[in-house]
Amino acid sequence: MPSKFSGLLFQPRHLSPDFSTLRLLYGPVCLAVLGAWFGYANPLIHIPIAIIMLPAGIMLAASRASTQAQAFRYAFLTAWPAYTASLYWLALPVHDYGALPWALALPCPFLVAAVLAGYAGFFGLGIFTLGTRRDSGWGVMLSFGLWATLEVLRNVLLTGFSWLTLSSALAPWPQVLGLAAWIGGFGLSGIIVSAVYTLIFCTRFRKLWAVALVIICILPWALHRSEPPQNLASAALIQGNIDQNQKWEPELQAEILDAYLGLTRQAASHQPDILIWPETAMPFYYQDGGTLPTQVTDTVRDLGLPLVAGAPAYSLPAHGSEYILHNRAYLFNKNAQVLSWYDKEHLVPFGEYVPLGRWLPFISKLVPGAYEFGPGHDQLPLVTAGLTMGMLICYEAIFPELAQNQVAKGANVLVNISNDAWFGRSSAPLQHLHLAVLRAVEQNRFLLRATNTGISALIDPQGYIRTQGPSFVPSILLCKDIALLTATTFYHDHFHAIHASFALIACMAWTALRLAGQRFLSTTSTP
Structure with a gap:
């Protein structure tokens, strides 16, 4: 019977029982942590x-x-510090804005990373x-299907x-996306x-599998057909x-508000088709009216350009006495009328609401605010001046189904408005941007x-960042030649x-390997 570790690229040393x-x-953990960081x-x-080291x-x-x-347990213990190292920034808003001491804030990235490590444990x-039976094509298929699932x-x-x-790490290399x-x-x-997996376990067919994987990565570009020229926006x-x-x-x-209005007036001199402010750029309830909302509408009317602007909002349910807060994006037309709005659908747990808060009242939000937010439901794109804008507010950019919807x-066109000031000069804003790159490629927008x-x-449908603004500087990012596309991808369809199919492939591969193993045992046991 061959050794369990035969065919490995990296052969483990003989280990004594008390090791x-x-x-x-030590080696796998160092490899995973360095890979993740x-x-x-x-x-x-x-x-x-x-x-790939993760x-x-x-x-x-x-x-x-x-x-x-x-x-x-081994897979979990290897992945846990790796994910923790990449999520260290979770402690920052909890301490800086949630007013928790470091003793309570520092465990947060460890707890979230433990959840991710649990999935790694199943892998x-x-x-x-x-x-x-690792040195086989079925093993390659299992690794693909299981991780994706x-x-x-x-x-x-x-x-x-x-x-x-995992694939978001490759966002700086759009050629492979x-x-x-x-x-x-x-x-x-x-x-x-x-x-x-091929590199580590498939020693016999490593070159063959390597060529196959290169072809798989190149094939999408070979099959890509550019959509005929569409209307362009700015x-x-x-x-x-x-x-x-x-x-x-x-x-x-x-x-x-004066800061935003001043920048907006400067941007208007370039006559863009749409002006876009970030998440909660208006730090007040626009729907209440008053001096500040009037300044917004007067400026939009004077400039004669449509505006998307984030703001908090509230509504009163048909059956209920408590107001529901919303994280909202308003759309103003060039006459300063509110045409429509989008309320954030996927809220940040423990930031905008407390999961199971009704049953766990002793758990409070980790960021300031006396009230919880409520999600929007079945929200439609915002439409003006030929643009049909699929909105993604902050955290929503990490979920492919929201862009899909x-x-x-x-x-x-997809529009992601966000406020990543919570995370300071950490890894979070870059990681967030790279996840948004995947949404653009997945949806051809x-x-x-x-x-x-x-x-x-501004990210194009091939994953290239056409233009990128500075961090922690008041700025205007002008985006031109934005193609308003209508064709959808195979992934979207x-x-x-x-x-x-990911789960199906994993199940098929696992079943095939188990059957092959049974046949092998049956053959070797026959006299």
Whole structure:
């Protein structure tokens, strides 16, 4: 019977029974942590290809286990510090704006990372169950299908958290993102993992699989057909650079609005088709009327240009006595009339609302505010001047189904308004931008990203960042030649079927490997 580790590129040393888990996992953990830190965006140095070390570390850890429980535990313990290192910034808003001491804020990234590591644990369990049959094409397919399926589940379970999607690390290399238009960002993550699996386990056919993977990555561009020239639009993204500590001070509301109105008047001289302010740029209830809302409408009317502007809002349910708050994007036409609005659908847990808050009243939000927000439902794109804008407010850009829904309702451009000032000069704004890149490629739409402190950008449907603004500087980002596209991608047209196919591929591969293993045992046991 061949060794469990035969065919490995990295052969583990002989381990004595009393060898500690820490010593056993030292190499895989270092590999995974370095891969996550350098692979995902960070302000110091970003090396996209390093991301392959994250799944490599998880696979190697799982392959060193001797039981299924141990495989899950090893994969979990390897992924946990890796994800924590990339999510360190979660502690910043909890401490700085949630007023919690560091002793309570610092565990937050560890807790969220533990959830992500749990999915990695199931991936490690899948790798372990392959036993001695890892050096096969079915193993490659299992690694692809299982990782992609787990990313899909991570997107929906426990309110969903698709941050650190593996493929988002490659956003600076749009040349390799073409496959996302066919199988989405989750599918592209699966391709990355299957390539790593091939490198580690498939020693006999490594060159063949490498060529196949290169062809798979190049094929989407070879099959790509440019859409005939469409109507072109222009936009001005207004970045106010308002300090988060000052944003909600009532005595500063007029000063904040003056900053946005001044930048807007400058931008209007370029005659863009649309002006876009970021999330909650108006730090007051526009619907209440008064001096500040009047200043907004007077300026829009004087400039004669439509405006999208974020603001808090509220509504009173038909049956109820308590107001519901909304994170809203208003659309003003050139005559300063509010044509429509979009209320954020996917709220930030513990930031805008408390999950299970009705049953767990002792848990409070981790950011300021006496009230919880309520989600919008079945929101339509905002339409003006030939633009049908699919809105994504802040956190919503990380969820592919929200961009999918907006394009399905007719959006010919995606607009992401955000306020990432919460996270300071951390990795979060860059990681957020890279997730938005995936949405543009998946849906074949230009994506306009207007932020308070950065990173404002124009992203094209191939994933190229056409223009990008500075961080923590008041600025105007002028975006030209925005094609208003109507063609949809294969991924868009078969969204749910593609996600289901990941699980189907994983199940087929696992079943085939189990049957092959049974035949092998039957053959070797025959006298």
